[in-house]
Amino acid sequence: MTRRVLVVRLDGAGDVVLAGPAVRAAAAAPGAEVTLLCGPDGAAAGGLLPGVRRVLEWASPWVVAPAPPVSTPDVDGIIARLAAHAFDEAVVLTSFHQSPLPTALLLRLAGIPRITGASVDYPGSLLDVRLRPGEDLPEDLPEPERALAIAAAAGFGLPPGDDGRLAVRRPPAVGPLLGSLSGRPYAVLHPGAAVPARRWPAEHHRRTARLLARAGLPVVVTGGTGERELTAAVAGDTALDLGGRTDLAQLTGVLAGAAVLVVGNTGAAHLAAAVGTPVVSLFAPVVPAVRWRPYRVPHVLLGDQDAPCRGSRARICPVPGHPCLTRIAPERVLSAVRRLVAMPVPVGDPQEGSS
Structure with missing residues (x-):
């Protein structure tokens, strides 16, 4: 029945x-x-x-x-x-x-x-x-x-063998989207978020893309159809820009093939967790990290979780300058990626670090 x-x-x-x-x-x-x-x-x-x-x-x-x-x-x-x-x-x-x-x-x-x-x-x-x-x-x-x-x-429990992790249906093949990166290690940067209070500055993302590329890890930038200008600015001539070129299932496929995702507190972080991809989480404390951080997947949480905006659920940061996220330097993100992904040590570039 x-x-x-x-x-x-x-x-x-x-x-x-x-x-x-x-x-x-x-x-x-x-x-x-x-x-x-x-x-x-x-x-x-x-x-x-x-x-x-x-x-x-x-x-x-x-x-x-x-x-x-x-x-x-x-x-x-x-x-x-x-x-x-x-x-x-x-x-x-x-x-x-x-x-x-x-x-x-x-x-x-x-x-x-x-x-x-x-x-x-x-x-x-x-x-x-x-x-x-x-x-x-x-x-x-x-x-x-x-x-x-x-x-x-309500009386519903997980069946035997289901460990309660996040999961999605098998994502589609995305080789044609990735081109020469298909089958190779790459990082994904997802700079957008539904509300401004959860966004790391675009220029920080752009510098991170350059740092990762110089460290030997190619970069793919993702975003929705309304974020093409943002993803293009982040990708520049360094990364593959897929902004507006994927639906949600294809985005899941891109994340499934990635070595790591760099992202704020937004849906892409949870899609990455659902396919087992490690996450560097740029997490604004406007909502509690204990509730919404990447779930049961290797991750590094960055962001001042005791900032004045903590628990405010603000859509626009109430603190001038949005310091809980803007103070996170791209070099810290590179270090966090290294904690999650085996990478070669790059040759130092003092201009890159001070730009």
Whole structure:
């Protein structure tokens, strides 16, 4: 007998990738058929997760930024779409600062009879299974473990042999994109991030590309279609610029072939973890690193985690000059790469170090 399970994660691609172990737990239940409800920024990532039968997309006014307007036709439309699938139950995955209750209200109106979520607020009749953060759910869990705990409360556990790491479906071949780099060690620099507070300066990335190339490790620069100007500036005449040339699955393929990824706290870091690629993480402390650092993959965390912006969830750094990231010199990133990847020692270039 088919058990129709809806798993909800309404925010970005990285958040959806981090939900992957919980999705696999739901999919492992006898007869389970898992549908994932995602926001527009997370839908492509949802399609990469093992265990997902289908992905539904909806822009939630309480999660998406900038927020779409609330309208009766939109709300009626998502309720009707969900009701048409006749789900047996739903698991609402949220981070510590999010409430599952607005989503649960829509799911209830769609006729879903059993709903699980984690809520500090009284849920009334909106949740059938409720975890209380700080009581049933520890405060500082990594996001994949928080999601697994919510799924476990609904009765879903990982199957034997699944160690709970991040995972994606086998990525496509990307040899034509990489050209002469295909099959060779290379580093990936991913300079973009959804919000300015999580971005390392472009010039720092550009200098890092030169340092890595001079150390004998070729560089590939990646980014979305709206980041082509940024990736071109970072790549210069030193690196292979793939900005705007990959979809999310192809980006996963590029990361799978890389020796290391240099990136901020953004979805590419979690995709790298899902394919086992080491990460140099330029992590702004606007959100807690314990929750969102690269999960169960070799990594070096750079960034002042005690900076004044700590825990602010700021989209734009509230401290002039963005010092928690801008003070990280490219030479420190090169040293971090060396900790993760076997590299030859480069010939010193004092001009490079002082530029």
